[in-house]
Structures are given as structure tokens and as C-alpha cells.
Amino acid sequence: MAIEPVEPFRKNRQMMKKLLTIIGICAGLSASAQGFLGKNTGRVQKTIDTASLRCYYLFSKKTEGADKVHRTDTMVLDIGPAVSKFYDPARLGRDSMLNAKLASIDPQTIKSVNVYKSDSGRDFSSMPGSTYTGTLEGESYQIIKDKRAQKITVLDYIDAIGDRYKYEDETGALPWKMSNETDTVAGYTCQKATLSFRGREYTAWFAADVPVPDGPWKFWGLPGLILKVEDTQGLFAFRMIGLQQLSASAPLPIKVDDSRSIKCTRAEFEQQKKKQTGGMLININGGAVVIAQSPRKTGYLPMETE
Template sequence: MSDMRNIYITFLFLIFCSMAYAQEQAKYRVTYDCDAQVVTGKTNTYRWTLDIGETTAVFYNNNYRLYSSELAKVKAQGGDNAMIDQLPVISGKYFPKNDLQIVVGSPDKGEYIYYKQVLNSGLKYVDALPVIEWQLTDSTKTICEYECKQAVGSVYGRTWTVWYSIELPLNYGPYILNGLPGLIMAARDSEGLFDFKAVGVENAPENALVSVYKEDSHQKCTRKRFLQLRSESEGINKDQLVDRILSQRTSGEKVIVYTVSGTDAKVDNEVEVPKYNHLDKE
């Protein structure tokens, strides 16, 4: 019986290890500014961070981490009502923000883990890192004092024109753009909805890890299921949106859903459900 119990514990441990990834020390930190129309017709500049380690890298928006951390502190000190009262203020303080996180090179070298919220549910999936068939050109330009070359390639329904530097022999870039003989310093999609440009390349802080914020708060699913849930959540009207979020709450806590303009979606009869653009179209 004892042997069977040990086997069972070992089995659970192996399952857990297969779902997690080993965090490593970050060696480099790249900062990108991205002019993006996440909501159609509204362009905002998002600041993204790419922390690169020996075998993995993580792409994330630090504004979201700061926002989420401050909101959690307010809730811990004053409870749910304090959090709700401060939500518009804290949200505005860290605007614009985005909860997307991507770990490249984990669990295996040719894979990535994608973390994103759909409504109020954190989801994650593991998928093979796409092999992008880059078309190299002779064009060059200088970005952050590094000489860069141009390449064009498509992934998940978007065509990207990118600039990479062989002076920085790192097989990474913003989002999941990869596969060139140097760090991708700039990337723009053919529709002009997303325009990344590196604004800083430096050694990572000594205590920086290639890590995900609130890893345990994300439920595992497949990429197909994630895209389905995302599509379904964006096809509903404001009342359905609020009702769906409320239906996911079992504690009875008060929930207010704010629209893009900052008003309460439940009482604003003029609000329209916005059309969202995503880095991956398919």
C-alpha cells in the first residue's frame, strides 16, 4: 500500500512538472513601444518588456503587473468595496495595459506558453512555436544604435515586416516573432494595427527571472478552445457581458464592469461592444 501511495505521489509530481516551466535568470531586457489599435479606431502606445534568459524568454506588459499588484494591495487593506472604488483610478494610472504574457522556449525548446484573460478568467495554452518563412531583403536601418536588416513573414493570419540585428544574436522578438539570425528590433503588421519598435536593450537586473505573473491563476486549455472562447466573448452585447461575468461569481461579491469610456456598462444604454484586434487573427 505504501509503495502504491509513493507511485501515486510521484505520478502527480510528474504531471505538475509537465504543466509548469523552470524559471531561469534573465540575462537581457528589451523594451518595446507598440502603437496599437487593440480597439478599432483607437490607437494607444503600449510598453512591452522582453526578458531573455539562457533558454527561455518572457514577453509581457509591466503596466498590467503594476496595476494588478496595486489593486491587490488595496483589496487586502480595504476589502472588495475599496477595490471597486479605486478601480477606475488605478486603471487610469496604468493606462494602457494588457494582461498578455508569452513564455517562449518552454516547456520544450520549440514550444511557447500563452497566457491571456477572457472576460474574468485567466487562460493558458501550450503550442508549438510557429516556423515563420521569412523573406529577407537588402533594406537596412539603425534602431537603438544597432544596424538592422529587413525581413517579411506571416504568422497566424498577419503579415509582418520586421527589422532584426545580427549584432544581437538572439532568436527572439516581440510577441512570438522568431527565427531570424538576430534580435527583432521592430515589427509592423501589414494592416498597420500593431507597430513595435525597440526603445531599449540592456542587461537584465540581477534579480530578474523569466517569469509569469500569477501563473497559478490561469486555467489550462488548448489554443483552439482559447480562440473559441475569445470569439464568443466578443460577440455578445453589454448586458450579456455583465451577466456572463456575474454568472462566474459564486461568492456574491459586488461586481461592476466598466466600459472603455469608464462608465458602468450595466447602466449605460449608449455603450457599444467594441471590435477588438488581436496579434493573432487565426
């Protein structure tokens, strides 16, 4: 399929500046880029706690009105004495590889830049050179819960490359309602609890035998680890598929990089998230760079509607 440019240009100073900015951002954001370039790119990660427990959750999503799940991802919850971190390790790995590739580009070698915003600009299969994909598959957020401060920090991106946003979420104590109903999840006897939270109703199952008041996403505050939680519409579901007790002699550092982040409110972030594309494709052939937006396969469906 031929590529039909919507905004083609050659040696356009404004776009050249934008591309160089992207390259600079990627150099700063990517840990992989540090090793790839063999120099310090300015990205700083700090250890905020050490985890003694690692939980694996299968996160599945549906679109409204759909019968089948359209995406599943394996998420990780690292739990320390004071802090926990919830994230998608596969997505973080893909983002780091793309950022490393972009960080390796020498700006002085760029001779031309072309940008395509239409759906027809997504087919790079017949183009010479190297193509790098920055799709938005998986979950880009990192959710850090500080149990001492009763505060949640969210780090997230709007697109596959570019600016990262940061907001503090003062959820306070979540208004769980306990039930005497029990069920078995992943071999553990669990108790039921329900929650009304920011426009959605949830049913959770927690294991009192694992006395950790934490869980996937922003869920926490029950007298046991949350092993399963889903909304009553069946759009979002988390189910624990693995639990790893880490050795006391070799605790896992919980690291976070909150540098180079744009501070905002949750409402401001959600407004930006609604503008999210399906990611980007970047083709590099000598000094020629072609960038195309990927169409979004499904609309953005937020877990929080209020």
C-alpha cells in the same frame, strides 16, 4: 449621472458566492496580496531561467480604418539562455494592486451586493466609500518562449479580475523570408525580413549585431534580435526603445506563476476573449459592495485571425 441597475439585488446568495469566489481568486493570484495580508495566499512563483538581456518595446495599436494610434504601451522582453518572457509590467502592477485590495476584504463583513451591467453603471464619482478600478488598459498576456522545446506558453486573462487562462502554442519555426534591404533602428544596422503568420503579413527589422534569435510577442527565429516589427495594415507595431545588458554577477530571475490557470487551446481562448468587457469598477462602503462593468472603448482586434 444616476446609476440605473440592470440586475440589482440584495443578499442574493448566488452573487454573494460569486463575489466571494472573486475575492478568493484574487487572494491566490496576487503577489502583492501576500504582503498586504501578511500570510501565504497560495500563489507560487517559480524561477524558470535567468535573464542576461532586457529589451523595452513601444507597442502601438490602431483600430481598423483609423488614422491615429489609439493606445501605446511599454512592453518588456526578458531574455535568458533557454527561456524568454514578454509582458506589460505596468498592467501587471495595476492588476496586482486591484487583486490585493479585493483580497483584503473580509467576506464576513459583506452585507449586500449590487451589480450593474449597463453603461450607466460606470459612473461612481458621486458614490461614498472607496472605488477600485479594474480596467483592461494595457496588455494582460505573458508570453513565455521555450527555445529548447520550440514551444510558446501564453498566460492571459479575459477580464481584469477572475480566471486566468493558459495555452501552449506550437508555432514551430516561423517561415521568415529574408531580404538584403537594411535600415537603422535605435542606432543598430538592421536587416529586413517578412512573415506571413496566422492571417497577417509582417515586416521585421533585426540586428545581427545582437545575435539573439528573439523578439517581441510571438516573433522569434531570426539570426539577430528583432528591433522593429509591424503588420502591413499598420494596426500593430513594436519598436525597441531600450536595451539593457544585465550583469553576469546579478542576473535577473525570469519568474512565472502558472498555478490556478485554466488550460485551454488557443482557439478556445480567442472565443472567450471576444466576450471581454472593458473591465470592472468596484465600490465598497462599509458592508455594501457595488460592482459595475466598464464599457469597452474599442472592439477586440486580435493579432491572429486564423
